[in-house]
Structure formats: C-alpha cells, structure tokens
Amino acid sequence: MKKVFLQPMTVRIWHWVNALSFFVLVATGVQIRYRDIPNLATFKTSVDLHNFFGFLLIADFLLWFAFYVFTGKIRVYVPLNPKKFIVGALRQMRYYGYGMMIGEKDPHHATPEEKFNPLQQSAYFMVMLILMPLQVVSGILLWDIRMFAGWIAMLGGLRVVDIVHVVAFFLLTAFLFVHVYLTTLGRTPLAHIKAMFTGYEEVEENE
Numbered sequence: 001m002k003k004v005f006l007q008p009m010t011v012r013i014w015h016w017v018n019a020l021s022f023f024v025l026v027a028t029g030v031q032i033r034y035r036d037i038p039n040l041a042t043f044k045t046s047v048d049l050h051n052f053f054g055f056l057l058i059a060d061f062l063l064w065f066a067f068y069v070f071t072g073k074i075r076v077y078v079p080l081n082p083k084k085f086i087v088g089a090l091r092q093m094r095y096y097g098y099g100m101m102i103g104e105k106d107p108h109h110a111t112p113e114e115k116f117n118p119l120q121q122s123a124y125f126m127v128m129l130i131l132m133p134l135q136v137v138s139g140i141l142l143w144d145i146r147m148f149a150g151w152i153a154m155l156g157g158l159r160v161v162d163i164v165h166v167v168a169f170f171l172l173t174a175f176l177f178v179h180v181y182l183t184t185l186g187r188t189p190l191a192h193i194k195a196m197f198t199g200y201e202e203v204e205e206n207e
C-alpha cells in the first residue's frame with residue numbers, strides 16, 4: 001500500500017466545521033419551521049443557535065471558497081471535459097450498481113488533481129457552487145427581513161426567498177444521506193472518513 005495526500009488541512013477543517021454546523025442548522029431549522037413537533041429547545045434558543053451556526057457556516061464556506069479559488073484547485077469541482085465526464089460517469093454508475101457487488105475494483109483512482117470521480121464531482125459542484133450559495137444568500141435575507149426588505153421584494157417577496165431556503169435545505173439533506181453512504185465505500189468502510197481527518201488515503205501500490 002502507499003499513501004496519497006488528498007485533503008489539505010484547510011479542506012479538513014472546513015469540512016468538519018461545515019458538517020457540525022450543518023447538523024445543528026438542520027435540527028434547529030426543523031424546530032423553527034415545524035412548531036408542533038416535539039421541541040428539543042425553546043423557539044428562541046433554536047433561532048439563536050440557527051443564527052450562530054448559520055454565520056459560522058458562512059465564514060467556513062468563504063474559507064473553502066478562498067482556498068479553492070486562490071490555489072487554483074477549484075477545477076477539481078468542475079467537469080471541464082464533457083466526453084471524459086460522460087464516459088467516466090457511466091463507468092462509475094456501472095460500478096456502484098453492479099461491479100462493486102461482484103468484487104470489481106473502483107474504476108476511479110483519486111489523485112490530488114482528480115480527487116473526485118465524475119459522480120462525486122457533479123454532486124459536489126451542485127452542492128458547493130449552487131445549493132450552498134443559494135442557502136447562504138436566502139439565509140442572510142431571512143435573518144433580518146426588515147433590513148433586507150428591498151432585496152427581498154426585488155427577488156419576488158418573502159415567500160419566494162423562504163421557498164428557496166427550504167427547498168435547498170431538502171436537497172442538501174437528501175445529499176447528506178447519499179454522501180455519508182458513499183463515503184463508506186472505500187477500501188474499508190472508514191477509509192475515506194479517516195482520510196478526511198488525516199489527509200492521507202491509502203491506495204494499492206500499482207494504482
């Protein structure tokens with residue numbers, strides 16, 4: 001086996017702060033929206049926690065964005081070659097849907113330049129470059145609806161901004177279930193998760 005360095009320190013810090021904030025935001029967001037479900041905290045505590053972790057997630061998102069843009073590594077998130085992307089995505093789907101169950105090897109070999117397979121790449125692109133920005137902007141507008149009244153009106157009103165925030169929440173939560181499942185499909189169930197703590201992924205010498 002050899003070790004490949006895939007996750008720089010900034011990415012690891014961003015990722016786990018993001019995951020923690022995300023869980024608190026989902027739990028408190030549900031408390032705020034669905035007032036008749038059993039409450040874990042008072043409405044005010046839920047709002048205060050939601051605001052605090054919302055801003056923590058925004059700061060963390062800016063850290064992620066600055067890191068990837070200034071190092072030029074943002075291209076790992078962007079499918080630049082359509083043909084390669086389609087062929088790779090089909091190959092990866094076949095692996096997840098069939099090959100994996102008959103003991104085939106994962107067709108994608110992660111390197112620092114191509115650390116995502118095409119399915120990860122498109123999912124992470126949607127999450128980090130479309131859904132998270134929508135969630136962040138709609139969240140800031142909803143945080144102080146009086147101060148941002150003009151912006152909210154310009155975007156179609158409070159109902160539209162609220163729908164964007166809630167739909168993005170549903171899509172991000174759906175992503176999380178699939179994401180956590182897929183991260184257990186490494187060489188061992190915890191291999192990818194361990195790499196998100198240490199930075200290093202273990203791969204076979206010839207990969």
Ligand code: HEM
Binds near residue numbers: 124183192193194
């Ligand atoms: C308990 C929760 C979570 C676990 C166990 C987890 C685990 C992992 C692991 C092991 C990786 C690296 C391997 C891979 O790329 O498949 C990863 C990457 C990633 N995760 Fe998560 N994750 C969690 C929550 C989240 C959340 C809430 C989000 C976003 C809403 C997220 C977004 C991402 C992204 C964008 C990457 C790629 C990071 C990069 O290398 O630039 N994760 N996650």
